[in-house]
Amino acid sequence: EVQLVQSGGVVVQPGGSLRLSCAVSGFTFDDYAMYWVRQAPGKGLEWVSLTSWDGGRKDYSDSVKGRFTISRDNNKNSLYLQMNSLKPEDTALYYCARGRRGELLRPSFDYWGQGTLVTVSS
């Protein structure tokens, strides 16, 4: 069974940092590109970042570029999102998601984690 298990929610002050994690099981992790998608309260979905199977290709939305860093550890079957210089507008439910195999740059997301609520507030 494919599972993506995310770390718990957290409150962080503006300007602070946080690392989200997503532990996967049930599939060969290094066969797949992985993604982060977020949903602000009462809002729609927003793609945040992608990493290729080996971490060689990474991309970010303009809203997080320069502040967030995606990474993966294929030995630990884990995906990460390092979030720095956090702003109140980064408050959202953050999902990790798997891209369908072979669709790195034209992905549909076939499995999702349960989400991690990040609240940026003083």
Place this chain on the structure above:
Amino acid sequence: DIQMTQSPSSVSASLGDTVTITCRASQGIGSWLAWYQLTPGQAPKLLIYRASTLQSGVPSRFSGSGSGTDFTLTINNLQPEDFVTYYCQQADTIPYTFGRGTQLQIK
């Protein structure tokens, strides 16, 4: 960025009805479109990819069509578990963008 205009934002229907949700891209995206179902408290679920391909395990009452800029998601014979929120997503160009969602409400 490619803008995805999804409509309606909400729709009311009865059990057994058929509903259609539309998504229009601000530029051509070929068939690089996916549809998702979001149920509160659950992980999002992929329903349709490449505009019309049903994801494994998804009931056949869901179907997708379209190419270029205009796409539709059709749900036949509505069941109680279908009354949640649906999103389209273009997969053609970074940044991947989503529609604003359609909330399906029971009449």
